[in-house]
Amino acid sequence: MIQMFHVYKAYPGDPPVLSDINLHVQKGEFVFLTGPSGAGKTTLMKLIFCGEKATKGQILVGGRNIARIRESAIPYLRRNIGVVFQDFKLLPHRTVEDNVAFALDVLGVPRAVARERVQRMLKLVGLQHKASSMPLKLSGGEQQRVVIARALVNDPTILLADEPTGNLDPALTLEIMDLLMDVNARGTTVMVATHDHSLITRYQKRTLRLENGFIVSDEDGVKAARRMAAG
Amino acid sequence: MSVFAKTAYFWRSAASGLRHAPFIHFVAVTTIAIAIFSAGLAQATGRMVEALIGSLGGEVQVTVYLSPELDEEGAAVLRERMVALSGGRANLVPPRAALERLATELGDLGEALAQLPENPLPPSLELEVPQERRTPGALKALAQQLRAMPGVTGVDYGEEAVERLSAISKALRYGGWVAFAVVLLATVVIVSATLQLAIYARRGEIEIQKLVGATDRFVKAPFLIEGFLQGLLGAGVALAGLLAFERLAGPGLASLFSFLVGPGGMVPLLEPRIALELLAAGCGLGLGGSFIAVGRFLRV
Ligand SMILES: Nc1ncnc2c1ncn2[C@@H]1O[C@H](COP(=O)(O)OP(=O)(O)OP(=O)(O)O)[C@@H](O)[C@H]1O
Numbered sequence A: 001m002i003q004m005f006h007v008y009k010a011y012p013g014d015p016p017v018l019s020d021i022n023l024h025v026q027k028g029e030f031v032f033l034t035g036p037s038g039a040g041k042t043t044l045m046k047l048i049f050c051g052e053k054a055t056k057g058q059i060l061v062g063g064r065n066i067a068r069i070r071e072s073a074i075p076y077l078r079r080n081i082g083v084v085f086q087d088f089k090l091l092p093h094r095t096v097e098d099n100v101a102f103a104l105d106v107l108g109v110p111r112a113v114a115r116e117r118v119q120r121m122l123k124l125v126g127l128q129h130k131a132s133s134m135p136l137k138l139s140g141g142e143q144q145r146v147v148i149a150r151a152l153v154n155d156p157t158i159l160l161a162d163e164p165t166g167n168l169d170p171a172l173t174l175e176i177m178d179l180l181m182d183v184n185a186r187g188t189t190v191m192v193a194t195h196d197h198s199l200i201t202r203y204q205k206r207t208l209r210l211e212n213g214f215i216v217s218d219e220d221g222v223k224a225a226r227r228m229a230a231g
Numbered sequence B: 001m002s003v004f005a006k007t008a009y010f011w012r013s014a015a016s017g018l019r020h021a022p023f024i025h026f027v028a029v030t031t032i033a034i035a036i037f038s039a040g041l042a043q044a045t046g047r048m049v050e051a052l053i054g055s056l057g058g059e060v061q062v063t064v065y066l067s068p069e070l071d072e073e074g075a076a077v078l079r080e081r082m083v084a085l086s087g088g089r090a091n092l093v094p095p096r097a098a099l100e101r102l103a104t105e106l107g108d109l110g111e112a113l114a115q116l117p118e119n120p121l122p123p124s125l126e127l128e129v130p131q132e133r134r135t136p137g138a139l140k141a142l143a144q145q146l147r148a149m150p151g152v153t154g155v156d157y158g159e160e161a162v163e164r165l166s167a168i169s170k171a172l173r174y175g176g177w178v179a180f181a182v183v184l185l186a187t188v189v190i191v192s193a194t195l196q197l198a199i200y201a202r203r204g205e206i207e208i209q210k211l212v213g214a215t216d217r218f219v220k221a222p223f224l225i226e227g228f229l230q231g232l233l234g235a236g237v238a239l240a241g242l243l244a245f246e247r248l249a250g251p252g253l254a255s256l257f258s259f260l261v262g263p264g265g266m267v268p269l270l271e272p273r274i275a276l277e278l279l280a281a282g283c284g285l286g287l288g289g290s291f292i293a294v295g296r297f298l299r300v
């Protein structure tokens, strides 16, 4: 589903923030991306949804080479990728329902159809009773669930979550993580960037570790969990 | 994928843009309204000046003085040639008739003319030039041709007055165009600046749109519609203003005009065709401004 071959990324004037990245994420896999601050986790995710362009190397997403993708084709790529950030990025003056529907408006889905799909998504994330609330009146965990609903409403094959629980307390963190596991169980390929080692220990999923722009380890869930437990 | 749903979305989005930043859009609409209102007034003024010049031109009569040696037959031949040349009508005024006319015009003083031993006035031809040839240039050319004819001693058509008037109307027209261009430029700049603010105000929304896979055109369309709506609204306000102006100032203007030109000389301030043109100009301004704003500030 996601493949990288000798990928480099350097921001103009700086040394590379990603160097010689090689990875292969299967369809339906769940992958943690971890590493110290500044290691390049966010940058790696941006490369996948064309938020940034790789300096060198090949990137295949869904079999499509995006290293040489045309500007005008990027929107269509993104419709297959749901993105969730630590800082939610919700529209404060629109209802929960409208925020989720926003991703369908962009595709020209008629309102009636959109409404029905939005209801289904809100139910999935357990927020059907908050459909007409304003985002700022929700808790952080609820807001992040709205974002996840928005990322999923379009049925993407890939979900990228960049520190989705970074702003949440431990209870809400587990709530969101369980939701992401659910999403993965339904067949969506999920990649989660996190600092939180306890998540890796708890969920035991494949873990990629980035340091200084290099992938320093790529382990299956059991190994990764054992290493984390060992400190 | 539904074109209808997208279109509906664009209009909703543009309308909500107008609703959520009313002050910004108020500035843009007002600017467009002022520009269109001025343009409307300017074109009405232009047409009034033109009507004025036309009516003065109507009094322009070309008088051709003939050599006193010319006999009636020769004068008649000349008259035929002039009619053919000018395409108008010519009226031969024999010296006796000219003297009588002068006497009547002078009134009591005219008595003195009768005492003259012989008529000092030459025979003349009064040439009425058709409307379309009353332009200064055409009159000048005609006068030159007439002067070159044998038997013609002089041609008089109020040269100076006509030329001065036409110079004034030309200056007015050029001045009008320059002013219009300046106003146009200023309006486009202001409209695009307001739309830049609108784009800035919605940058969060735009960021999310791009994240969920909106195409460039999808992101841009609502702003173009906003510009178009600003133009439409501005032009509408301007037209209402022009109508109100006509109501209020119309009677005064009309009486001034009938004094200057004669009854029925008043031109209407707003004709349907011109109203439509102004409306189109307003929409063009709004759309132009938003095109610039979207092109410069919305690098998606
Ligand atoms: N737009 C940018 N321009 C220049 N440098 C950037 C840009 N974005 C990130 N960087 C640099 O790239 C490096 C990697 O940043 P990145 O955000 O990918 O790290 P991260 O692993 O996500 O860190 P964190 O855990 O703090 O989120 C950092 O040194 C950062 O300063």
Ligand SMILES: [Mg+2]
Pocket: A041, A042, A043, A162
């Ligand atoms: Mg980051």
